[in-house]
Amino acid sequence: MTESAAPKLPPHRKVHVDLGPRSYDVLIGRGLLKHLKGQLASLLISHTSIIIADQQVYELGWFEQLSVPPVGKMTWICALPTGSLNEEAKSLEIYTKLIRDLAKNRASRSDAIIAVGGGVVGDLAGFVAATYLRGINFVQVPTTLLAMVDSSVGGKTGVNLPEGKNLVGAFHQPKLVVADLDTLKTLPVKEFAAGMAEVIKYGTIKDKGLFDRVAKGVKVGDDDLADIVEKCVTIKARIVENDEFETKGERALLNFGHTIGHAIEKASGYKTYLHGEAISLGMRAAAWLSRREAGLSQEDARDLDLALLANQLPVVLDREVDSQAILDALGNDKKVAADGANRWVLLKKMGEAESGRMISPHLVAQAVEYLRTHPDDL
Ligand SMILES: NC(=O)c1ccc[n+]([C@@H]2O[C@H](COP(=O)([O-])OP(=O)(O)OC[C@H]3O[C@@H](n4cnc5c(N)ncnc54)[C@H](O)[C@@H]3O)[C@@H](O)[C@H]2O)c1
Numbered sequence: 001m002t003e004s005a006a007p008k009l010p011p012h013r014k015v016h017v018d019l020g021p022r023s024y025d026v027l028i029g030r031g032l033l034k035h036l037k038g039q040l041a042s043l044l045i046s047h048t049s050i051i052i053a054d055q056q057v058y059e060l061g062w063f064e065q066l067s068v069p070p071v072g073k074m075t076w077i078c079a080l081p082t083g084s085l086n087e088e089a090k091s092l093e094i095y096t097k098l099i100r101d102l103a104k105n106r107a108s109r110s111d112a113i114i115a116v117g118g119g120v121v122g123d124l125a126g127f128v129a130a131t132y133l134r135g136i137n138f139v140q141v142p143t144t145l146l147a148m149v150d151s152s153v154g155g156k157t158g159v160n161l162p163e164g165k166n167l168v169g170a171f172h173q174p175k176l177v178v179a180d181l182d183t184l185k186t187l188p189v190k191e192f193a194a195g196m197a198e199v200i201k202y203g204t205i206k207d208k209g210l211f212d213r214v215a216k217g218v219k220v221g222d223d224d225l226a227d228i229v230e231k232c233v234t235i236k237a238r239i240v241e242n243d244e245f246e247t248k249g250e251r252a253l254l255n256f257g258h259t260i261g262h263a264i265e266k267a268s269g270y271k272t273y274l275h276g277e278a279i280s281l282g283m284r285a286a287a288w289l290s291r292r293e294a295g296l297s298q299e300d301a302r303d304l305d306l307a308l309l310a311n312q313l314p315v316v317l318d319r320e321v322d323s324q325a326i327l328d329a330l331g332n333d334k335k336v337a338a339d340g341a342n343r344w345v346l347l348k349k350m351g352e353a354e355s356g357r358m359i360s361p362h363l364v365a366q367a368v369e370y371l372r373t374h375p376d377d378l
């Protein structure tokens with residue numbers, strides 16, 4: 001827990017992501033946006049700033065606080081579709097449009113792309129930054145809780161294909177991440193809750209103290225929100241430092257709840273649940289499997305249910321989502337190994353997870369059916 005000494009910034013937390021030449025800082029605090037220009041100048045990374053944001057974030061006015069335009073000669077806004085489920089914006093078509101705009105405007109390697117928005121914008125803009133001229137500077141300004149604690153850190157960028165999510169992408173670390181908690185004030189409650197699913201995930205896999213705190217429920221105005229975000233970012237940073245390219249298994253721990261969660265998203269056509277909501281269900285199912293296969297206690301599994309409920313997350317699967325469609329989707333999961341079996345992240349106890357476990361399809365089907373049941377006597 002470090003309080004940065006940077007003179008011009010309001011009090012904030014700083015998490016350093018140590019990746020050798022690709023190292024960077026994540027700044028977490030309130031009122032940081034208006035200081036971004038100074039931060040970019042001090043890092044000397046931006047001749048021209050190219051801002052990619054979604055229309056919704058732009059219209060909310062957070063953008064005006066950035067005061068970035070005077071730094072450079074060119075900025076523009078990518079108008080992504082508004083509405084909560086804007087996954088379709090993470091497409092090759094919009095990627096192509098952006099990258100051609102960069103070429104037409106002769107953007108160079110000394111310019112920086114700044115992503116202002118949620119994970120959709122961050123992944124898309126990051127992939128543009130990763131590939132244009134074989135990679136240019138990139139800065140993340142996450143404005144959703146999910147993007148602050150998860151997608152803005154770690155360097156995974158990419159877009160979706162009609163055949164599946166995130167099938168095209170690259171690792172490209174940002175030069176700086178600025179998480180201004182003030183931007184969360186305009187975030188819809190449902191989106192905040194979806195971000196809380198990832199926060200709960202961090203506590204569940206790595207930090208029982210964090211889990212115990214968030215299990216009571218977290219609100220956007222809570223005094224310790226910066227502390228909570230810092231803890232999540234630190235966990236992600238340490239995992240990424242140990243396994244930047246997801247080759248050693250440790251980064252796979254971050255997929256807790258994501259195997260069934262992704263399948264639920266796919267089976268429901270990405271229309272019924274926000275990502276975090278699907279992960280909430282996925283974590284409940286993974287906890288059920290963990291009780292049978294990894295020795296998780298009934299009490300810990302129940303605490304997870306209660307924490308999800310306290311944060312307005314779903315724990316019972318919508319009747320309209322077909323179980324067989326979920327099981328079919330599991331067959332296409334990106335994490336399916338060469339032998340065709342899914343590798344699972346399971347919980348041994350609250351705060352401790354393991355990856356790489358194989359589970360029989362029969363048991364997986366039971367875990368999906370378990371999501372039809374309500375947690376008892378709540
Ligand atoms: N790269 C990674 O490591 C990684 C990790 C996790 C998730 N992701 C990706 O992140 C994406 C999901 O990100 P998300 O949950 O941030 O969703 P999102 O980017 O779709 O944002 C959610 C909604 O909130 C709006 N919004 C954003 N900031 C706002 C604000 N401050 N006030 C009001 N509205 C605001 C957006 O316009 C959008 O409608 C998925 O595409 C997922 O694949 C990537």
Ligand SMILES: [Zn+2]
Binds near residue numbers: 150198
């Ligand atoms: Zn996730």
